[in-house]
Structures are given as structure tokens and as C-alpha cells.
Amino acid sequence: NAGVMQNPRHLVRRRGQEARLRCSPMKGHSHVYWYRQLPEEGLKFMVYLQKENIIDESGMPKERFSAEFPKEGPSILRIQQVVRGDSAAYFCASSPPDQYTGELFFGEGSRLTVL
Amino acid sequence: DAKTTQPPSMDCAEGRAANLPCNHSTISGNEYVYWYRQIHSQGPQYIIHGLKNNETNEMASLIITEDRKSSTLILPHATLRDTAVYYCISYNFNKFYFGSGTKLNVKP
Numbered sequence: 593n594a595g596v597m598q599n600p601r602h603l604v605r606r607r608g609q610e611a612r613l614r615c616s617p618m619k620g621h622s623h624v625y626w627y628r629q630l631p632e633e634g635l636k637f638m639v640y641l642q643k644e645n646i647i648d649e650s651g652m653p654k655e656r657f658s659a660e661f662p663k664e665g666p667s668i669l670r671i672q673q674v675v676r677g678d679s680a681a682y683f684c685a686s687s688p689p690d691q692y693t694g695e696l697f698f699g700e701g702s703r704l705t706v707l
Numbered sequence: 708d709a710k711t712t713q714p715p716s717m718d719c720a721e722g723r724a725a726n727l728p729c730n731h732s733t734i735s736g737n738e739y740v741y742w743y744r745q746i747h748s749q750g751p752q753y754i755i756h757g758l759k760n761n762e763t764n765e766m767a768s769l770i771i772t773e774d775r776k777s778s779t780l781i782l783p784h785a786t787l788r789d790t791a792v793y794y795c796i797s798y799n800f801n802k803f804y805f806g807s808g809t810k811l812n813v814k815p
Contacts, residue, residue, distance in 0.1 A: 596750070625803075627805070633807065634792075634794065634805045634806055634807045634808055635751065635794075635805040636805070637802060637803065637804065637805070640802065648802060681748065683750055683751070685750075685751075695741075695753050695756070696743075696751075696753065696803060697753070698750030698751045698752070699750050700749060700750045701748070701749075701750055703748075
């Protein structure tokens, strides 16, 4: 049973380019969360999605950032027109449906470097 | 925003118990307390969670005060591989709030 898979593990972009980060949740999991971690800081919640629905995007920047979790395929975190401040580790986590207490299973992260 | 506060760092001798405190005086009655750890720059790893009662599993023990304003994570016999950042997190309605955590340094 594979864990949460994130790719790419490392991504380098120049300012103004687009970054797409993918997350495949664990088998049977229908809830996906995205977190951002700046160097030397803790994880910051960005967005919580279920299949085809954004449940909570209160941590997402208002511009340039978007997330989706389609019926088929991985969840995508998209960052348009990247800036140097977007350089961070982006972690995806998943949890099974109908979970009451909540335990998140994290991927190994995608590290974005903006030149 | 995080509803928990933790000391930024702690040292522990290898083989001794590591006691990591967490203050969560503002969490509500139905919010669980979770502990995760992050080794180096890997993805966070679940350790344990609790609501009111003390909990124990193969990794650690969690002691929650009766008033639920604070808790302590206990690693009974710390090893060098337990060196990590430990996060005490409140959980409510599918939202986990991570603070800055405690950097535990286990020393030989």
C-alpha cells in the first residue's frame, strides 16, 4: 500500500513561470490537504479538498494560487507567475473518508526554488 | 493560526526519557491534541493523539492535564533517531494548526 506520493520532489522555476505540484493520496483516501513550509518555519495550512470539491481554502493566497482534486487523477497545486517568496517546501497529506478524529498521512514534499 | 505553544528547543540524553510540553489553554472541549514529528526535512509523521485521557502507543505516551490546558509528550527511551521537530497540534473540523514546534536534540 503506497503512501502519499508527491511529484516532482524538486522543482526550479524562474520568476514569472508557473509551477504545478502533484499529489496522489493513499489508496482509499478521498481527503487531501496542502501545507507550505518556509525555511526554518512550521507548516502552514493552505487548502483542504475532497474529490471535486474545495472544502476550505482559507490558507491559500488570494492571487496566483489554485488547487484542484479531480474525480480522476492526482490533486494539483498550481502557482502562477511565481515569485522568489514562493520558494518553499509544499507538503500534501491525505486522510480517509468519514474520519472523525483525523490522522493525516504526509508525503515527502515538493521543494520549489524560484530563481 | 496555531492554538498551541511549545518551547523552541530541548536537549535530551540518549536512553533517557524526553518530556516535551505543550500549552493549549485556548482549545475547545471537542478539539483533539495531536503530536507529529518532522525528521530533518521529511514529511511530518504521526505520533499520537488524545482528547481527555492519557494515551500510550508503541512510540510514545501522551499525558493531558485534567483541565486540558496543557499536555506532555513522553518518549520513554530517546534515541539519536528521535532527533526531530515535534509539533503539538490542535485538530478541529479537518483543520490542523501547526505551530513552530520543539526541536528535540538527542545527544549521545
